[in-house]
Amino acid sequence: MGATAAQKILARASGKEAVRPGEYVMADIDLAMVHDSMGPVCEVLFRAGVDKAWDPDRIVCVLDHWNPPPTVRDAETYNFIRSAVKKLGIKHFYGQNAGVCHQVLIEKGHILPGMLVVGADSHTISYGALGAAASGIGHSEMAYVFTTGKLWFKVPETIKFIIEGSLPPRVSSKDVILSLAGKYSVEAAQYKAVEFAGTACNDLSIASRITMCNMAAEIGAKFAFFETDKKTTDYLMERAQRHFGVVAADSDASYEAVYHEEVSTLEPQVASPFSVDNVKPVSKVGDIKIHQAVLGSCTNARLEDLRMAAGVMAGRKVHPDVRMLVIPASWEVYRDAVREGIIMRLSESGAIICNAGCGPCMGGHMGLLASGEVCIATTNRNFKGRMGSPESELYLASPATVAASAITGKITDPRGL
Amino acid sequence: MISKIKGRVWKFGDNVDTDVMTSGKYINLPMDELKGHAFEEVRPEFAQKASPGDMIVAGRNFGCGSSRETAPAALKALGIGAVVAESFARIFYRNSIAIGLPAIICPGAASLGNDGDEAEASLADRKVINHTTGKVLDFQAFPDEMLRVLECGGIEPLLKQMKNA
Incomplete structure (x- = not known):
């Protein structure tokens, strides 16, 4: 029996040959993302007496939620974050002139296919548009990741959406993911990984794929993946400028469910x-x-x-x-x-x-x-x-x-x- | 270790999101202020009346939405001893364990009882008991990874323990 994208990435990250859905693994984190959540993460770290990160080069911090600060309190928090970034020696810090963390991580080339990424934000799952297993966590768990570089995961079941057809004019990937939420509910993918495939998905730009993976969080998903294709590699050649491999689900991988959709007549x-x-x-x-x-x-x-x-x-x-x-x-x-x-x-x-x-x-x-x-x-x-x-x-x-x-x-x- | 949780039931439905637990408008406030706004938009009396040991009893997908850890933290700060639900949204579930608040996945939770019932949860016996109605529900053991964190009282005490080890 083959493996899904989620199984392959979690097996690699936890040093195992193979993993099964339902199994708990302790995995090495390839990249950790924080935004304004850097504040509470560092409060936990410093209160616990931790003043060193496991690998400061594997942490990316982007200030996006209260930027520029609308209140004095927020300005103070941003100052605390800047000093914490220096103290921990975090190299990849985008304090201003960057944008929303998820867009910044993708466009600055931090995300590669097959990576295991955690972010202290629920929409971290967006990075699956480039084939990464990415998931949101809270700030205490992020403090644990900062300290140890590891986190436990339950290996998820995977569901697959095979989406065929071509989208009509002025109908976009947002309409597709909203229609899936409407049809399958906000808990359709609870605790599960999602793989998007089919001709309609192949036609989508990287930007449109990000939208779908982003909102997979709204149907409960833990990870969401698009297949890595020429669009992905072209995008990464321009931005990542370092070697990357491709992680694809096996053709005989086992899915909890496979749903077939046709979008040629989809309305907004x-x-x-x-x-x-x-x-x-x-x-x-x-x-x-x-x-x-x-x-x-x-x-x-x-x-x-x-x-x-x-x-x-x-x-x-x-x-x-x-x-x-x-x-x-x-x-x-x-x-x-x-x-x-x-x-x-x-x-x-x-x-x-x-x-x-x-x-x-x-x-x-x-x-x-x-x-x-x-x-x-x-x-x-x-x-x-x-x-x-x-x-x-x-x-x-x-x-x-x-x-x-x-x-x-x-x-x-x-x-x- | 947290072994017994005993108090009144606060009953909630399905798909309760973390925005209504701690709204984005308030999440930068210090916890002492923030906890006073917990569930303000759907249960305005909650923050005033929740007492230590009380239990939230809910349906499916409790804690969906944002990864904000203030959501379970505000409940814990108000004294909530455990959240018992049919199912949880995954980040809320992880966050609850990470701050030492037992999030108990319990089939049948939605029909455990009503607001104000006296209830008790025992992690050791893996049971939730409604003393008002006599109803008893069993739940599965926590996996070792989570139990270790819960026993420490959360990630922060665990990190302190690791630092001092």
Whole structure:
């Protein structure tokens, strides 16, 4: 019996020939990612008397959640983090001018296929777009990783989505992953690894694959993988500039379930409050007036997303009752979008262009919602109170649907605009 | 080691997310302040009335969403002795163990009892008992990796112990 991608990577990292689902292993971590969570991680470390990291070169720290700091308290935390970075000798530190951690790790070439990565953020799973086994943990466990370079894992079962067909115009990978959440629920992949395959997946850009892996967290997944293909290797040749291998599931690997999907007739999808699996096609959402539209986050704020929004909005203005925030996923994306004229076009349409970072996605930074307000966002979670007041409402959709809705002032099918 | 957890039941449903445990608006506050906002948006009385030894009893996928460790930490800071659920979201589960809060996967948890019932959990006997109704549920042993952390009271005490070893 062959092995899945998750089994192969966990076996290699724990020094075993093979591992079985359900088995517990102690694995060596290839890379550890922290963002603003570096603060609490180091508090635990220093209280425990640990002042050395197992391997400072295998730690990447990116400040993204409260950057630049909106309060004195956050500014103090950032100062503490900067001093901790120096104390531990962490080489890969992106304190400003970088962007959302997940985008930064991928575009700066830190992620390679087959790596075992943990991050103190639930969307660390995004790195599976490049074939890495990547998973979110909390700050105490990250303190353990900083100290020992190891962590225990339960070897997961794997489920496979074979997605065929070609996506219609203005329908994107966000619509695919939202439709999977709607169809299979927020716990479809609980404790499991997910492999995405099929012709529709092969056609997706790296950016679109990141979106799917990112939101695999919302169906409970521990890891998510795309197959490493020419797109992956081309992307990595440019960015990683070091040797890498390819880890692929065996053709006779055993899956807990295999689901077949066809996306050629898929409509744009929208997740209504307050659960990511409360999904309907945009045509069935009804007449929902919005006050804010957010194009941002690690889920959907890469160049192709901004380009799509600018295309949908071309020459039109944001509705006068709507604030539209554009928050590029990274400063690299921001600069590329400036060069391409996208930022100018979005700005001329009336969008507010913000600095690269997490923005209001998790309700911490800027662009929060008042009670009674409704927002449509390209972000990943629509829990009660997620983006501000518990009396606000958040709908999740693709960049095209968010852009179309910003123009009309209500949730709108981008194909009809 | 934590051996006995005894107190009142706080009953929750399925898919309770970590944003409602500690909202993103508050997670940078010191724990003494933050814990006062726990479940504010769905159970505003919770932070005021939770007492040491109380138990959260929930359905499926408890703790889904963000990896914020403030979620289980705020519950622990309010005295919650254990969280008993049909199933947990994986990061919440790991985080609970990592701070020394027993997260007990217990088939049948959703029907264990109601708000205010007197209940008890024993890790040694691997049982949850509702003293109000007499209902008893069994749960599986924690794997050794987790038990070691729980017995230390969490990762931080474990790191201290390793440092001093």
